[in-house]
Amino acid sequence: MNAAVNSIIARCLMDPYYLQEIKRDRSSALREYALDTPLLEDFQTFDASRCEIFGGFITKVQLNQLWEVIPYTRLLLSLSGLEPKIFVAYRNSAPLPTKRVSRDQKTALFLDFLATYLRRRRSERFQTLLTLLMHERTVWAIGKKLLTSVSEDRKYTRWKGKEIDSAVPRTRGVLALVKLAHDPFEIVSRLRQDERTVPMATKQLTYFAYSADPTRMKLQILRLEKLTWLILSHVDGRKDVMTILRRVAPHQFSRLLARDGRIVFRNLRRSRVIELGRATTE
Amino acid sequence: MPRGDTGVGVAYSLMTPSFLLEHGKHIDYVEVPFELLRHDPSVIKVSDIKPIVLHCASLSLAGSTSASEDTVDALATWVRRTKTPWLGEHLSFITADRNRAGPVLEEYAPGEPYNIGYSVSPPMNVESVATVTKAIRRYEAKLDVPMLVENTPIYFRVPGSTLNQVEFIQQIFDSSPGLGLLLDITHFYITSQNMGFDPFDEIANLPLSRLVEVHISGVDLQESTHWDNHAAAAPSVVFELLEVVLAQASPRAITVEYNWLPSFPLDQLLGDIARVKRLLKRTGGFVS
Numbered sequence: 200m201n202a203a204v205n206s207i208i209a210r211c212l213m214d215p216y217y218l219q220e221i222k223r224d225r226s227s228a229l230r231e232y233a234l235d236t237p238l239l240e241d242f243q244t245f246d247a248s249r250c251e252i253f254g255g256f257i258t259k260v261q262l263n264q265l266w267e268v269i270p271y272t273r274l275l276l277s278l279s280g281l282e283p284k285i286f287v288a289y290r291n292s293a294p295l296p297t298k299r300v301s302r303d304q305k306t307a308l309f310l311d312f313l314a315t316y317l318r319r320r321r322s323e324r325f326q327t328l329l330t331l332l333m334h335e336r337t338v339w340a341i342g343k344k345l346l347t348s349v350s351e352d353r354k355y356t357r358w359k360g361k362e363i364d365s366a367v368p369r370t371r372g373v374l375a376l377v378k379l380a381h382d383p384f385e386i387v388s389r390l391r392q393d394e395r396t397v398p399m400a401t402k403q404l405t406y407f408a409y410s411a412d413p414t415r416m417k418l419q420i421l422r423l424e425k426l427t428w429l430i431l432s433h434v435d436g437r438k439d440v441m442t443i444l445r446r447v448a449p450h451q452f453s454r455l456l457a458r459d460g461r462i463v464f465r466n467l468r469r470s471r472v473i474e475l476g477r478a479t480t481e
Numbered sequence: 482m483p484r485g486d487t488g489v490g491v492a493y494s495l496m497t498p499s500f501l502l503e504h505g506k507h508i509d510y511v512e513v514p515f516e517l518l519r520h521d522p523s524v525i526k527v528s529d530i531k532p533i534v535l536h537c538a539s540l541s542l543a544g545s546t547s548a549s550e551d552t553v554d555a556l557a558t559w560v561r562r563t564k565t566p567w568l569g570e571h572l573s574f575i576t577a578d579r580n581r582a583g584p585v586l587e588e589y590a591p592g593e594p595y596n597i598g599y600s601v602s603p604p605m606n607v608e609s610v611a612t613v614t615k616a617i618r619r620y621e622a623k624l625d626v627p628m629l630v631e632n633t634p635i636y637f638r639v640p641g642s643t644l645n646q647v648e649f650i651q652q653i654f655d656s657s658p659g660l661g662l663l664l665d666i667t668h669f670y671i672t673s674q675n676m677g678f679d680p681f682d683e684i685a686n687l688p689l690s691r692l693v694e695v696h697i698s699g700v701d702l703q704e705s706t707h708w709d710n711h712a713a714a715a716p717s718v719v720f721e722l723l724e725v726v727l728a729q730a731s732p733r734a735i736t737v738e739y740n741w742l743p744s745f746p747l748d749q750l751l752g753d754i755a756r757v758k759r760l761l762k763r764t765g766g767f768v769s
Contacts, residue, residue, distance in 0.1 A: 202545035209577035209595035
């Protein structure tokens with residue numbers, strides 16, 4: 200009989216539909232197994248919910264690399280009591296792998312799932328978690344891109360006064376622009392002070408640039424004004440400064456002065472987020 | 482076994498190579514999973530610095546499906562290459578027969594066993610005792626080193642169980658004379674909390690005279706259940722249980738298993754290694 204019991208437990212752990220069947224109608228779910236009456240009765244007290252959480256626990260252990268990738272998100276998930284639910288939900292949603300996937304692919308799949316899971320929930324505790332997740336996921340993704348990006352030495356051009364209007368800005372290395380509902384550094388700081396309490400974070404839309412220069416192999420995270428963030432979001436290596444400023448201005452910044460925009464571009468170049476080159480003709 | 486042989490080691494993690502270079506003097510061996518060596522043979526390089534104790538989770542001792550000949554052959558090869566003094570394996574199943582899942586076969590892998598990828602405690606009854614005993618005989622004959630079995634953490638009662646874990650282990654040891662005990666104190670504590678018994682009352686009922694290796698790691702309490710956690714330090718109660726064990730038994734090795742987090746705080750790891758050594762001295766033992 201043990202072989203049948205092992206099969207049923209394994210099936211509960213591997214097949215979420217079967218586990219739901221066990222929860223819903225145990226007698227029907229067990230009918231296909233030739234169990235004797237005492238064993239059938241014993242299965243009536245089988246704690247299927249705990250078995251389900253055990254499945255989530257297995258998934259969590261198999262994703263141990265997450266401890267490194269999203270340490271504070273994981274801490275907050277744990278403090279909020281959400282960790283078991285999240286891993287059970289992920290295990291139930293993810294099909295069993297049919298081919299080998301890399302460790303990074305496994306990480307990315309889980310992070311995508313978690314972001315979607317949190318976005319669908321409106322309460323504040325989920326949104327705080329989403330802020331932390333977006334922050335840590337961006338840092339991880341930038342690090343991965345940095346390893347494969349090529350550093351290019353470009354000739355430094357000096358732009359005086361309004362000459363800069365015709366310059367074409369390009370991002371240096373790897374850049375990610377992220378708009379977050381809270382300040383992730385405030386959440387991290389509170390978690391560092393007290394690792395046992397869920398921190399209350401101030402809700403405030405904050406704009407960040409995560410920028411990494413392959414020549415320095417260093418990540419910098421800049422808190423930006425909305426204008427700067429909008430300007431950067433238009434930088435594509437093709438549009439020149441004035442074109443970008445015109446694109447930005449009609450929307451929300453009708454009183455934007457070209458002078459302010461030029462200062463923004465100079466500051467971004469000084470911070471090594473962008474470089475300014477001449478337009479190329481193809 | 483003489484108390485003077487007690488070594489203190491760590492379970493292999495990504496931090497182990499650098500840990501050995503800077504702090505190798507604090508430990509006597511590194512415990513390495515066979516599955517990791519099979520996947521990444523370069524891990525054997527740690528044996529240039531410290532002896533390896535081999536651990537395994539592939540034999541599915543309490544399972545209805547046996548480990549493949551390929552797996553057993555690979556394991557035997559790694560037993561020889563690592564020169565491990567023994568092989569520790571879990572008292573669990575990791576695969577189960579899919580054909581017994583009734584008429585509906587798995588569409589993509591018909592007839593192949595379920596591979597859970599994690600150790601699961603079996604139904605604890607005389608049938609499982611016989612299964613485990615038979616499996617141990619099979620593997621003892623194939624491997625050139627003594628086998629140890631490790632108590633698995635129990636998270637829920639498995640239907641068909643008629644014995645508690647201590648009785649289950651006792652019966653297996655009664656029928657396997659050459660078998661050694663790998664006592665994971667954290668697993669034992671977790672089981673006691675989830676199954677509702679006092680670990681301090683029960684621990685002496687384990688076959689401690691056959692104790693060879695001890696594991697310690699951290700514990701999580703989530704959803705009213707205690708869970709294994711190798712990313713956290715062992716709680717005080719685990720050290721208290723270790724002290725009780727050391728007062729009655731002389732293990733050859735004590736492994737600190739903090740291997741789920743490569744950036745595990747170094748101070749904590751070194752502190753707990755030192756704490757284990759202090760306990761050994763206090764209970765009359767000697768650190769090798």
